[in-house]
Amino acid sequence: AGYSVDAYGQADNVLPIVSRESYAVVVTDIRMPNIDGMDLLSKLLEIDAALPVVLITGHGNISTAVEAMRLGAYDFIEKPFSIDRLSNVISRALEKRRLVLENRVLRNQLSGENDIVNIVGNTTAIRNLKTQILALSQTDVDVLVWGETGSGKEVVARALHDEGDRKDKPFVALNCGAIPKEMMESELFGHESGAFTSAHKRRIGKLEYADGGTVFLDEIESMPMELQIKLLRVIETRSIERLGSNTLIPLNVRFVAATKTDLEEAADAGEFRRDLYYRLNVVMINIPSLRERKDDIPSLCHFFLTQARARYRQDVSEMTADILAQFMTYNWPGNVRELRNAIDRLALGMWTGFENAGMVVSNIENSSLAQKMAAYEANLIETELALNNGSLKKTYEKLGVSRKALYDKIQKHGISKSNG
Numbered sequence: 001a002g003y004s005v006d007a008y009g010q011a012d013n014v015l016p017i018v019s020r021e022s023y024a025v026v027v028t029d030i031r032m033p034n035i036d037g038m039d040l041l042s043k044l045l046e047i048d049a050a051l052p053v054v055l056i057t058g059h060g061n062i063s064t065a066v067e068a069m070r071l072g073a074y075d076f077i078e079k080p081f082s083i084d085r086l087s088n089v090i091s092r093a094l095e096k097r098r099l100v101l102e103n104r105v106l107r108n109q110l111s112g113e114n115d116i117v118n119i120v121g122n123t124t125a126i127r128n129l130k131t132q133i134l135a136l137s138q139t140d141v142d143v144l145v146w147g148e149t150g151s152g153k154e155v156v157a158r159a160l161h162d163e164g165d166r167k168d169k170p171f172v173a174l175n176c177g178a179i180p181k182e183m184m185e186s187e188l189f190g191h192e193s194g195a196f197t198s199a200h201k202r203r204i205g206k207l208e209y210a211d212g213g214t215v216f217l218d219e220i221e222s223m224p225m226e227l228q229i230k231l232l233r234v235i236e237t238r239s240i241e242r243l244g245s246n247t248l249i250p251l252n253v254r255f256v257a258a259t260k261t262d263l264e265e266a267a268d269a270g271e272f273r274r275d276l277y278y279r280l281n282v283v284m285i286n287i288p289s290l291r292e293r294k295d296d297i298p299s300l301c302h303f304f305l306t307q308a309r310a311r312y313r314q315d316v317s318e319m320t321a322d323i324l325a326q327f328m329t330y331n332w333p334g335n336v337r338e339l340r341n342a343i344d345r346l347a348l349g350m351w352t353g354f355e356n357a358g359m360v361v362s363n364i365e366n367s368s369l370a371q372k373m374a375a376y377e378a379n380l381i382e383t384e385l386a387l388n389n390g391s392l393k394k395t396y397e398k399l400g401v402s403r404k405a406l407y408d409k410i411q412k413h414g415i416s417k418s419n420g
Contacts, residue, residue, distance in 0.1 A: 001087040002397070003094075011035035011043075020048045023101060025074070025093040027086075030057040030064070038068065045072045050100045052093035056081070103306055116159045119152070120303045121296030125288040129156070132285055137163035142235065144280045145258040147287030150337030153258035154218060156287060160256055161214040169213030172206050177222035184227055186243055195244025207240050210253050220257040220280070221266055228273045235279050255280065290332040290339060297327055297339070298386045304340050308347035319346060321384045321398065328379050330354055378413035381406070385415070 008014050012034055014026065026044055030037035041053050052074035057064070065076040074096075075089050116130050136143060137160050147153045154173060161171045179187050186195075190205030207215060217223070223231065234240055235255055239248045257280045266272035290297070301319055319327075323346070332338055345351045381395070388394035396406040409415075 001083075001090070003090065011037075011040040014040065015043055015047070018044060018047055018051065020104075021101070022048070022051065023094075023097060025052045025054060025090050025097065027054045027056060027090070030055055031059065038064075038071070041068065041071055041073055050097075052097055054086075054089055054093065056086075102302060116163065118155050119159060120300050121293060122299065123288075123293040123295050125293045126296060129285070129287065133159050134163055136160060136283060136285070138165075140254050142255040142280060142282050143257075144263075144282075144284045145256060145287065146284060147258070147260065148289050148335055149260050150335035151287045151289055152336050153260075153287060154216060156285060157214070157216040157218075157256040157258060161216075161254075166213050166254060170210045171214050171216065172210040173216040173218060174206055175218045177219035181224050184224065185230070188227070188231070189240050190242040192242050192244035195242070199244065202242070205240070205242065207234065207251060207253065208242075208249060210251075212252050214254045214256060217255065217257040219259065221259045221261045221263060221272055225273065228276050232273065232276045232279055235276075290335045294328055295386075298324060298383070300336065300339055301327065301343060304343035305347060308344055312347060319343075321380060321387060323351070324383045324387065325376065325380045326354070328383055329376070374413070377409065378415060381409060381413065382415055 006017075011028065011032055014028075018024075018026070026040075028037045028040055032040075035043070037055050037057070041055065044051055044053055049072065053072070054075045054077060055068050055073050056077045056079065058079040065078075068076045074093050077086065077089065116133060119126065119130055119133070121127075133156060143157075143160060145153045145156050147156075157173070158171060161167060174187070176184070186199075186203065186205065188205050188207050190203045190208055191199045193199060193201050217231075234251070237248075238251045238253070240251060241248055263272050263277045263281070267274040267277050301324065305319065327339070327342070334341075342351070381399070384395045384398055385392075388398065392403070392406060396403050399406065401409075
């Protein structure tokens with residue numbers, strides 16, 4: 001079946017070479033000298049509880065099989081068996097092992113001391129973004145976050161909060177475009193009993209509730225002009241007055257505002273207060289669009305698939321190289337949010353391709369058929385290399401081509417052999 005096999009005469013010789021990093025399946029007999037198969041199973045799972053172990057026996061019975069599966073065996077096969085059955089079991093077990101190892105690598109990457117858990121990627125643009133967030137999180141400076149729709153502005157704001165000293169205090173997110181205009185002032189500042197007709201009791205506003213923490217003002221460009229004036233005063237004085245009160249309440253909050261528009265242009269057009277823009281724009285963080293960091297797509301897909309497995313409580317297989325190649329050639333106008341939604345549909349078995357096919361391979365839309373086919377082939381090879389962490393052997397095996405054919409295509413397309 002094409003697998004590389006290491007054979008051992010007894011179990012004692014296997015234990016020293018197995019580790020948590022082993023990309024392997026252990027296939028073992030049960031009746032063996034010194035250590036039998038059941039004992040070997042227990043010892044192997046002490047090394048790594050997720051290691052696939054397949055037990056084979058000519059003396060099988062139901063109680064033995066049940067005990068093996070209870071201990072954590074991947075499968076139990078009774079002699080005589082067909083080669084196809086064994087090959088299929090090993091194929092499934094290796095796929096499961098690959099997912100386990102990839103998940104561990106991803107978790108290690110996400111838990112690195114200089115990394116940020118929910119910001120996934122390793123392109124230069126994302127590394128620079130993470131560095132900027134980590135530096136700013138140690139300060140109380142107000143921040144303006146700019147990014148296209150779906151690029152992750154709230155994720156960045158949350159990271160600024162979670163990585164700093166305010167992480168144990170409230171993080172209050174307000175969508176300025178979603179709160180009705182007539183409710184926004186009360187929502188922000190709160191009110192005293194009797195402040196207006198329906199104010200039957202005192203209400204603490206979002207700003208006061210966030211004391212000690214962070215206030216995230218999403219779609220700040222949507223805030224009505226009259227409220228922009230009041231917000232400017234709050235930011236300058238770090239204090240508020242509830243509606244119906246003359247008492248100033250001091251605030252210890254950090255403001256992070258987010259926008260998808262150019263606020264300076266909006267100020268020039270009289271649609272946004274210039275003084276508020278300058279007050280918010282002490283430091284600006286620009287989030288790169290997904291099309292500017294396409295090399296992060298494989299990591300993002302793996303990250304979202306892992307989340308989907310937990311959320312939907314089902315075993316979702318890893319995406320194929322063909323689908324990933326489609327993802328890599330798509331322009332993602334909805335950015336990371338659109339990618340996450342696509343992965344959810346894929347996980348639920350509802351993926352039917354991109355609705356807007358014109359957004360695919362748009363960078364070569366005026367090219368000839370041969371050029372488009374060459375670009376697709378190059379992208380497919382690069383994607384498979386990334387999936388296999390740069391392993392050429394795994395790549396040409398997965399693509400079903402010879403070693404020489406893959407090398408020739410890599411040279412033809414100018415692909416880096418260290419891709420992945």
